Amino acid sequence: MARPAHDYARVDKHVPVTRRAETADPYSPVMILLSLIATLGILFYAQFLLNPRNRGDLLPYTLVIVAEVILVTHALLSMWTILSGRKSPREFSFHEAKRLMFDKKAIKAAGLTDNPELWPVLLDGKKTDIDVFITVYGEDIEKIRATATAALAIRGKHRTWILDDGRSDDVKAMADEIGCYYIRRLSSNGAKAGNINHALSIAKGDFFVILDADFVPKPEFLVETVPFFVNSNVAFVQTPQTYGNLVNLVSRGAGYMQAVFYKFxxxxxxxxNAAFSVGTNVIYRRAAVNDIGGIYTDSKSEDVWTSLVLHERGWKTIYIPKTLAIGDAPETIEAYTKQQLRWATGGFEILLTHNPLSPKRKLTMDQRLMYLVTATHYLTGIAPGILLVVPALEVFFDLRPVNLDITWQTWLLFYAGFYLMQIVLAFYTLGSFRWEVLMLAAVSFPIYISALWNALVKKEQKWHVTGSKAKAQSPFNFMIPQVLVFVFLVTTSIVSVWRDLGNSQLSLATAWSITNTFILGAFMIVAIKENWHINHPPKNLVADPVEYLVDDEPVARRTTVIVPPELADELGVPELTAAKRTATPTHDSDTTDAAGVEQDSDQKEAAAK
Known part of the structure; x- marks a missing residue:
């Protein structure tokens, strides 16, 4: 039986933030205590490393110091950030705006009681126009359909638009079928950011939601986000990326890897005031985006860059740890590699071209530190690669990071005080120890080294989507460095064990090498299995019909949409319903009217007359 792409009725057992976790207080006394103990562990380990009496040979000691300073600094800043998040962003003004968001008497008088997706949205007593943008670039059409259908059912009057940079006639026909507006452009300049900016030249809402094609929104998306905008200084409200496809080691590792970030x-x-956009499951104030000249287009990490520019302009941003859309994590090594490469390159670009500590940046000191953490975050992914070299230096050259007076038990005590507490903290956050996270964190350093190089040489990044329907390539095409490192570690471990047998004593270098070999080996096994499945796809598989659920209730597929008179006047198009539309796809135009019908040059000339 084919697994539904998104099924809210069953997703809780997969996603890192479950409904039970959402209703529980994440800042419980136990969580705060663990954070404080972890902070102490970090400080004790740092003191141990920096003590001159413990210093060993220069080269391995320098490598350890460089790697651990990166990790310790980020761990301390993370603890500081986590412990600062106790206060909820939902103040009295939010709750009051939420209470007054819908005029129940007017809704009943208009006969819309049973159509919550048509209820006019009130903010500060005024009707508000909202657009929902679904960015599309070659994803599977059924994923797009699921997202669009759920978007149409969001409570509160809004317009749902499919922004199709994949220029697919099938997607256009599907949009026409279910009643979405459709926009296609000829060029792909600016990638996703350019796609959104182009849509903003057509759609005229006061606020706009951005959803990736594989993120299915819940009906209460607007109810839980729009009331924040009663504060006129709020630029956007971001919600978490939660995943419903944690079905293999890669998707689980990629999904759970982000759980602590989104939850704490x-x-x-x-x-x-440094929460940043993550590019999907977010709602923007149009005036704020207009203030900075549109979504940032000079980087494939348009979300973080747009947030940075908004903060420099003095806008306020809000993040709420409430799951309002469920999407797909990368399920293959190829997808994971491309995703991480794009994200990391964007972070390093900020560090190298827009350093938050520069006096030119109009940020508060707190914001400078937060963006410095963001820009250097992926250095923590390079650190494990640096530490892989240290055992080999001892095995082959008898060079040690600490002096011979330090026993391995003493080293392990301080080492565990740092790393073990990080694992305990993650264990408490996720509900169990996720070794998939450890595996991906240990093997991703070649990706981040490549991203740093891309940022240094300003290499243009191609746009890749998580849900692309293109045929998967062999994972070994994307992990040649990991394969070479694995061969090196196997060799080092064999030599180290042989040496220890001769000395009749197990060394820390041997234990370290064997541990790293097993972690890289696990990744090799994942790649071999994935490669086998790519080369041996299931035959004669008939997919069962897929029913997409939202809060345990089937989403109705509406087939008509009426262009409001005021929108028709504004955009110069007649009132149409989906059933009456006729759409002849043309590929020589980057203009699409509000009803989703592309205009050729003759049509545009007639419309102008």
Whole structure:
């Protein structure tokens, strides 16, 4: 039986933030205590490393210091951020705006009681126009359909638009079928950011939601986000990326890897007005985006860059740790590699071209530190690669990071005080130890080294989507460095074990090498299995019909949409319903009218007359 792409009725057992976790207080006394103990562990380990009496040979000691300073600094800043997030961003003004969001008497008088997706949205007593943008670039059409259908059912009057940079006639026909507006452009300049900016030249809402094609929104998306905008200084409200496809080691590792960030770090950044957009499941104030000249287009990490520019202009941003859309994590090594490469390159670009510590940046000191953490975050992914070299230096050259007076038990005590507490903290956050996270964190350093190089040489990044329907390539095409490192570690471990047998004593270098070999080996096994499945796809597989659920209730597929008179006047198009539309696809135009019908040159000339 084919697994539904998105099924809210069953997703809780997969996603890192479950409904039970959402209703529980993440800042419980136990969580705060663990954070404080972890902080002490970090400090004790740092003191141990920096003590001159413990210093060993220069080269391995320098490598350890460089790697661990990166890790310790980020761990301390993360603890600080986490412990700063106790206060909820929902103040009295939010709750009051939420209470007054819908005029129940007017809704009943208009006969719309049973059509919550048509209820006019009131903000500060005024009707508000909202657009929902679904960015599309070659994803599977059924994923797009699921997202669009759920978007149409969001409570509160809004317009749902499919922004198709994949220029697919099938997607256009599907949009026409279910009643979405459709926009296609000829060029792909600016990638996703350019796609959104182009849509903003057509759609005229006061606020706009951005959803990736594989993120299915819940009906209450607007109800839980729009009331924040009663504060006129709020630029956007971001919600978490939660995943419903944690079905293999790669997707689980990629999904759970972000759980601590979305549950604790992003809420903490609210305290410093430094929460940033992650590109999907977010709603923007149009006036704020207009203030900075549109979504940032000079980087494939348009979300973080747009947030940075908004903060420099003095806008306020809000993050709420409430799952309002469920999407797909990368399921293959290829997809994971491309995703991380794009994200990391964007972070390093900020560090190298827009350093937050520069006096030119109009940021508060808190914001400078938060963006410095963001820009250098992926250095923590390079650190494990640096540490892989240290055992080999001892095995082959008898060079040690600490002096011979330090026993391996003493080293392990301080080492565990740092790393073990990080694992305990993650264990408490996720509900169990996720070794998939450890595996991906240990093997991703070649990706981040490549990203740093891309940022240094300003290499243009190609746009890749998580849900692309293109045929998967062999994972070994994307992990040649990991394969070479694995061969090196196997060799080092064999030599190290042989040496220890001769000395009749197990060394820390041997234990370290064997541990790293097993972690890289696990990744090799994942790649071999994935490669086998790519080369041996299931035959004669008939997919069962897929029913997409939202809060355990089937989403109705509406087939008509009426262009409001005021919108028709504004955009110069007649009132149409989906059933009456006729659409003849043309590929020589980057103009699409509000009803989703592309205009050729004759049509545009007639419309102008």
């Amino acid at each position: 770090v992003q809420p903490g950044r609210n305290h410093f």
